[in-house]
Amino acid sequence: MSTVYTATREEGDALAAVGPPVRRVTVPLGSRTHLGSVRDGEKHPNLRTARRRAQEFESVLRSNPIASMSWSHYLSLLLQPEWYAEAPRGAGSRAEGAARFVNESLGLDGHAGAWDPTWSCSWEHLVRHMLTADWYGWALAEPIPARDGRRVVISKYVAVEHPVLDRWVVDEDGRVVGANLRGTAPNGRYFDGVLRSGAWIHHTRGGSAQSPEGRGLARAIYAHHIDLMDAYNALAAACQRWSAPTPKGSYNAREAQDQIGAQGGESTLGDALDAAEEQLQNYTSDGAAHLLVPDWLDVSAFGEGVEPDKGVPAIQHIESRIAVTFFAHSMMLGLDATGARSVGEVVERAAENQVVNRLQSAAASFHRGIIRPLMHWNYPGLSPQQWPRLRFAGARGSSIRSFANVLAQLAQNGGLNLDDDAVRTFLHREIGLPPPPPATPPAPPADDEADGGA
Numbered sequence: 001m002s003t004v005y006t007a008t009r010e011e012g013d014a015l016a017a018v019g020p021p022v023r024r025v026t027v028p029l030g031s032r033t034h035l036g037s038v039r040d041g042e043k044h045p046n047l048r049t050a051r052r053r054a055q056e057f058e059s060v061l062r063s064n065p066i067a068s069m070s071w072s073h074y075l076s077l078l079l080q081p082e083w084y085a086e087a088p089r090g091a092g093s094r095a096e097g098a099a100r101f102v103n104e105s106l107g108l109d110g111h112a113g114a115w116d117p118t119w120s121c122s123w124e125h126l127v128r129h130m131l132t133a134d135w136y137g138w139a140l141a142e143p144i145p146a147r148d149g150r151r152v153v154i155s156k157y158v159a160v161e162h163p164v165l166d167r168w169v170v171d172e173d174g175r176v177v178g179a180n181l182r183g184t185a186p187n188g189r190y191f192d193g194v195l196r197s198g199a200w201i202h203h204t205r206g207g208s209a210q211s212p213e214g215r216g217l218a219r220a221i222y223a224h225h226i227d228l229m230d231a232y233n234a235l236a237a238a239c240q241r242w243s244a245p246t247p248k249g250s251y252n253a254r255e256a257q258d259q260i261g262a263q264g265g266e267s268t269l270g271d272a273l274d275a276a277e278e279q280l281q282n283y284t285s286d287g288a289a290h291l292l293v294p295d296w297l298d299v300s301a302f303g304e305g306v307e308p309d310k311g312v313p314a315i316q317h318i319e320s321r322i323a324v325t326f327f328a329h330s331m332m333l334g335l336d337a338t339g340a341r342s343v344g345e346v347v348e349r350a351a352e353n354q355v356v357n358r359l360q361s362a363a364a365s366f367h368r369g370i371i372r373p374l375m376h377w378n379y380p381g382l383s384p385q386q387w388p389r390l391r392f393a394g395a396r397g398s399s400i401r402s403f404a405n406v407l408a409q410l411a412q413n414g415g416l417n418l419d420d421d422a423v424r425t426f427l428h429r430e431i432g433l434p435p436p437p438p439a440t441p442p443a444p445p446a447d448d449e450a451d452g453g454a
Helices: 008-012 050-063 065-079 093-107 123-130 217-243 253-262 268-285 308-324 341-377 395-402 404-412 419-433
Strands: 004-006 022-025 032-034 038-041 082-086 138-148 150-160 166-171 176-184 190-196 201-204 246-251 297-302 391-392
Touching: 004 093, 008 138, 050 065, 050 166, 050 217, 065 123, 065 217, 065 308, 065 341, 093 341, 123 138, 123 150, 123 201, 123 341, 138 297, 138 341, 166 201, 217 308, 246 253, 246 268, 253 268, 341 391
Parallel strands: none
Antiparallel strands: 004 022, 022 166, 032 038, 082 391, 138 150, 138 201, 166 176, 176 190, 246 297
16 A cells, blocks of 8 residues: 655755645556555556566566567667757747757767766757656756856766656655656765756656556566566476486386295395385486386376477567557567568557657656746746747658659659758658758859950
């Protein structure tokens, strides 16, 4: 059961700007807070707290090869597009200047950016960290501003690692106003503090103002992950136990004694059994190539007819369920007797649609956490409707290739002007080509032509 904690006095002072009294609430994954209470639908013991969820989801990537492969494939699709900022149409020259400033300061659209060179910061690193929200359900980063001449830029950021989240801080209305972070910094120092919601970049998958953790893909596959680990262990045990059948010896004591007595000597039934047992042990452990079996001993294989690989279809079924979650099952087509290239292309296009949807959600999070403060600091006169918008290009590679012929036909029939700067810029961005070179100005006329000729 979740516990509600009253904020400390220091936390209350730090968060006084948000308004009502603040309480710390352990918010289970995918649950919602309502008037300060928590409706908990998560029952698995490994997923009860934010820290345990993060640690468990990290262990899934380490131990589950299908989940790791699927997530890597999915993340690579998210990271392919190039980002840039542009002003809304008709917003005016000042809005266009604000878009140029965003591109230059963040390192978008071919610019170097104003990132602190002493930190391992870049737009690509920030995007990679924030997109981990699709796995964990949420991602946090704290942008750190700095002056660059007369303007204020974001020179670096602190990526909040998921296991350091202790609990979310909510007000009496259930609104998330901060995150209590607790852990050990890379320099070995222990920290325990609150990151306010007004000073963070917060991105979720399926989250809301009252559900700050969302529901990541790790949670969606967690039940399948447990089943798959159990199936792997069962298959390993079956292979070890049944792939090399255990020899089994059986005998009739009276017949054995009669045969041993008829042979003469001082051997007893116990001695004969000890010798037979030693032979069978050597056959299984030392790799002996033969057995000397007396007439009274019947040797057979224990578990004969058992097929150790009977669990493989179940494992393949679970693996495919995990891959489907990431739209990565197209990678598995052709690994067995089924699958077709055309089906893979359809799946890949569906994955591209999901990627576009997720990147649009990320763009909205970046707009709240980055564009908004940059505009407040540097362009206070611009209205929110004039603020630059973050765009991305190259997310629909196969779709662009599929209608390339249509573009060619439109150009041939006069329906598309490829010399138009906007069309050229769009095509270069979407196809992934370098930016078009600037138009070459006409050469000045020769001196004799300028004077009207000789």
